Amino acid sequence: MSGAASGRGEAAMVPQVDFESYYGRQIIKTPTWKTPDVPLYLFLGGLAGASAVLAEGASLRDLPRLETVARGAAASGAGLGTVFLVHDLGRPERFLNMLRVFKPTSPLSVGSFILAPFSPLAIIAFGSKLTGWFPRLGRLAGVGAAAFGPALATYTAALLGNTVVPAWHEAHRELPFVFGGSGAQAAGGVAMLLVPIDQAGPARRLALMGAAVEIVAAESILRQRGLAAEPYETGRPGRLMRVARSATTLASVATVLGGRRSRVLSALAGATYVAASVTTRFGIFEAGLASARDPKYTVVPQRERLRQRQDASAKMTT
Amino acid sequence: MSLFSDIFSEGRLWGRLDDVTGDAGYDEHPPRMGFFTDTSVCIGCKACEVACKEWNEVPDDGYLLTGMSYDNTGALGASTWRHVAFVEKPFETVADRPPQGPPVTDLGMPGVGPPAREDTAAESGDGAMRWLMSSDVCKHCTHAGCLDVCPTGALFRTEFGTVVVQPDVCNGCGYCVAACPYGVIDLREGDGRAFKCTLCYDRLKEGQTPACAQACPTESIQFGEVSELRLRAANRLQELEDQGVDVARLYGADPDDGVGGDGAFFLLLDEPEVYGLPPDPVVPTRSLASVWKHVGYAAATVAGIGVASFLGRRRP
């Protein structure tokens, strides 16, 4: 038995790396966040946040069907998301401890203080819209939710980015755009699915632009992040990411070609957007777990960093 | 913006920080306490593991033969706060190593067959291998990822400069788990909360030595003031170098490293990753400014495309 296993990545993309590890064991812990709770929460947060923005636009532009659906998506996204978030806790009954302190260093703390106002606002806005009660309050709540919406849709990227999980941390610049774009795409998608095509114009545009942002950002991870991007391309997370991207592309093509003409096509494209957005979150989530499990992703870049520092200081001294 | 740069600045979130306790808001406080673990004298007796569990009433971690040399607890975790790693290793690289015994061809009565090879120094000689042992523990980082991200305040910095979880506050969100660059803290299955070494906070308050250090027979685990331990570590390294040990190195002792130096640091006899330690750990919040900045841009983008979706002609 050789004590320190010499790990070898299965990757085909990056040059094979030799590195040492402790019996091939991971160095950092695999995040304890559960599937599907957390990927679904990521998705729902994005959906809710972007939907709140969509709803407010619809309200301003007087597109009531769109507004109702988007408000519904924002409210249920926030509500359901909160349920998943609480369910993921080791001690769910202590959920409210999240609000004991406010810590800018903790995206989860910040997120809690985003989700905490957003959820009631979105629910009030939706309720008011649905029932017609307290219209003024509803309006105000809608504006409030829209104000928090973009933050809700993107802060979850900070949540992942501010960890030591290589695939997440290394992608912390791109992930907010991926999540934001993906959230917009989901919000647009839900509306395309449920809103007649004549009122769904903004939804289509939102979805298209969101999809574009997401694809560009995701592509940029693969281009820029070297070894840390490998988990997004290999194994199960790689497959999820590819499926998501194909679906997004397909939905976008369908939207552009027939979104304005066919209700069926619009609905199908919308549903595909939603599915793609969900899949993206699972892909990203699982890529993170995979990168935590394999010590390669922790050791190799750190070794490389050390080497570069040594080279630099050698240059300075010689 | 100045508040932003204040919160996310060097010294607060990364880099050198000489008075970590004062920074955490203690006006008057005892000196920062920690460990210097000198693995060159560790005999792998695991007294530290057992003493820690006894004192802190940590449950057992299961009965599993891992086959990882004599390490059957595997790693630090919620129920193993001290963990002794065992590494069986040739002196040089794997390739340089002299082969172990002759190739086996005769499966008949091999114990009595003639040796297949003449050159056998490796079989009977010493020096062909080393057995490294190292007792790992929470590093009580100057910039502790776990502490930074804990949303409930369950994790806090004590007056001794150590990092401790309050089990009555923790809600098991698991964020700390993903934020520790060393893979130390974890949620305990069946309990749901996060646990790790407390640096025996209760004993420290009584002026006592932590249980693990107390139990260590060879003074591999040295407890004391971090500033003093750093000197001791440097001296020990020098001593070993003078004795011709050229593989020794300090790990976590540098206040300028990615976590601002560890409160519990080590003298190792091989690369950190050989022991399951990250070679160049960096606290995740070092990038927090960049993280929030990009989130900000992305949020603006979402808002922007939201607005843009409604631009253009309204269809009749």
Next chain:
Amino acid sequence: MDLQNADCILIEGSNMAEAHPVGFQWVVEAKRRGATVIHVDPRFTRTSALADVHVPIRAGSDIAWLGGLVNHVLQHDLDFREYVVAYTNAANIIDGEFKDTEDLDGLFSGFDPETGHYDPLSWHYEPPEELSEDDRRHLREVEEDRASESSGEGHKKSHQAARSESHGSGGAPVLWKGRRDETLQHPRCVFQLLKRHFARYTPELVQEVCGIEPEQLRRVADALTGNSGRERTTAFCYAVGWTHHTTGAQMIRAAAILQTLLGNIGRPGGGILALRGHASIQGSTDIPTLFNILPGYLPMPQTSHQSLDEWVEADEGAAGFWGNVRPYAVSLLKSYWGDAATAGNDFCFDYLPRVTGDHSTYSTVKSQIEGGCKGYFLVGENPAVGSANGKMQRLGLANLDWLVVRDLQMIESATFWQDGPEIETGELVTEEIGTEVFFLPAASHVEKAGSFTQTQRMLQWRDKAVEPPGDARSELWFYVELGNRIRARLAGSSDEMDRPLLDLAWDYPYDEQGEPSGEQVLREINGTGPDGAALSAYTDLKADGTTACGCWIYCGVYAGEHNHARDRTPHWEQDVVASEWGWVWPANRRILYNRASAAPDGTPWSERKKYVWWDADADDGKGRWVGRDVPDFIPDRAPDFVPEPGANGPDAIGGQDPFIMQTDGKAWLFAPVGLADGPMPTHYEPPESPVRNPLYGQQNNPSRRKLDHPVNAINPSWSEVFPYVFTSYRLTEHHTAGAMSRTLPYLTELQPEPFCEVSPRLAAERGLEHLGWATIVTNRTAIEARVLVTDRLRSLRLGDRWVEQVGLPYHWGRNGITQGDSPNDLVNITMDPNVYIQDKVGTCDIRPGRRPRGAALMAYVEGYRRRSGIDLAHPEDGGADR
């Protein structure tokens, strides 16, 4: 012992870091100060990991290796000549009749092939030219003996000298100080005998027997010799890797010879440290749980000893402190029988039981199986797991009328009747076992007060920390109570047989918690004088019955009515030898024979190794031994003192005789008496071995004790059916037979399953997989264990062949949190003739996969027996020579 002062430490036959981690801190400290640490062990262990040099050795071959080192020293004149000439018996000339193993193909002169015993008569020192009256008397005896031997008459008396049950720790006395040739040139002087005896232990032979490269031998020899002499010292440490052999006592002798030649005995940082086992195992030899000695190593009387005089005669009158045996013996009898012991009744000497032969543990087990031994107490012992040949142990326990088990846990030795391995195979049937088992819960060491005597002969007091749970009681309570109840039953009896019990000084009051006082018992052991006050030194003991003392070597532990075992002055508040930490017998002396730390003229050998020296100016010019420790010498005996011819006891100790417990005051390179298997160590193969003894036709120790029983079938030597060597040992994480560790989650999780360790080569050879299962087979039985394939086990090259060793930690049994087969079921019982201990080394086969279950296991082992050609009529011979 002061390991931290050593310049070199050789650890062999012990896994010190794992089995003695706390003591090992001193090795670490020595290393920090620059000492070289060497570990000689079949395996690369946690001790090896900290050592500078690890030398892998074939288990059981240590004498060949040590002999190689002795040879190296002698051939290159590397001994510490001044020391050797002055302080050892190197100069003594040995009887002309003596024949070496080199002359007799593996036998010393005096061997009786019928009994397997040696008559050590021909090993004697040649008498001095000028015989004293005493010497002349001795000589007459010797000559008579010789005459009776040649006439074939009973050679009983002299034989006994080679038998260990007949003498205490001082060893048998020599007849006279003998003729010496201090030029060491006489062909029959010990030095020359030694040189000739070890001449064949060349580096090549060592390689052939031990699998150690000549280069390694050189390296270690250089380290040892380079760290010995005036300026430097080397220490040795050993434990059961040496003691558990049919040649165990001789392995330790070999080390003693080496250390004596290098001048490392009685000096700081020198010596040979026996790492004792259980917390107070040293204590339980000082105040023994052995059948053949009494407290303070007084020999148990033999049936031939009709009176006190006869009993002490052998020792009395000899030179040295053993010459004073009578006061120790009388004081012991006084402490047993108090007022009943008077000069008129020989101080109740007749009440002492007599030894009639070998009543050691393994003989007792055989007797159980054969129906001779009907009742048994197991107090703090778990032989069903911990003793060699587990099956024999259990078959013995199953054939008793009653069995009392006092233990902390429900151990296998108390539950064998319901779930032992023999129940599985059908060899035993629960309903048919007649043994009535009484299980009595015992209080553990933290649940009762008392003293431990540790490795360095130090007594340390322990207070009670917690109350024992439930009905658990201390040993002291149990035995006091048992004594009280038996004596109450017998009260009024007029049967002479009951007198020893009824006359006992048995007065142990209980305290408020219902416990007898342990400190009172320690005081009784310390001894009291005519005024009833605690004595302060064994030199105060009297032979007239005015003093009582339960163990003479412990006299002084209660000096001044103070329990010195309880002394706990921290080292920074006291002298360099920490004399106020605990109490060390004898006389709180930390290093024995420390007179040897000074040169013959009484000056320190060197400033660096200064320890005890002669201060000629002290006491107004009368002079006195002074130094860092209590001098182990007569305080005012000048270095140039020469005893009167015919002097006895301490008076016979010369100023240059540091070894005051030896009758000639010298360290013995050659043991003229006292050992059952020869005056010098020599290499024999273990009773089971795949290797032919390259030295002699004599394969095994000729005087080894065999245990003849079908369940103890020995694997034939060189059998191809059992090609591998196995040895057993401990893990830090567990304790001995496991009841104190397998039952605790925190320890069990650290080593959760029984395993065996094998080299990668052996794994490949037999198809063993890392973490898979293996079945290990001997002619006793087969067991299974998980496999660890590790480079820590080396394939050894012996000359033109390979030897593979299987390592077996022995802690597991059928009870506890995790269970498994016990390696002791594989270990055969063949014993060292000096101390009746088993050989931990054996041969085996190893195969991948789990073992057969139930009756199929019996058939499986039967197949091996058949194939190995074992003759069940003489199973103990294992096919090798007798």
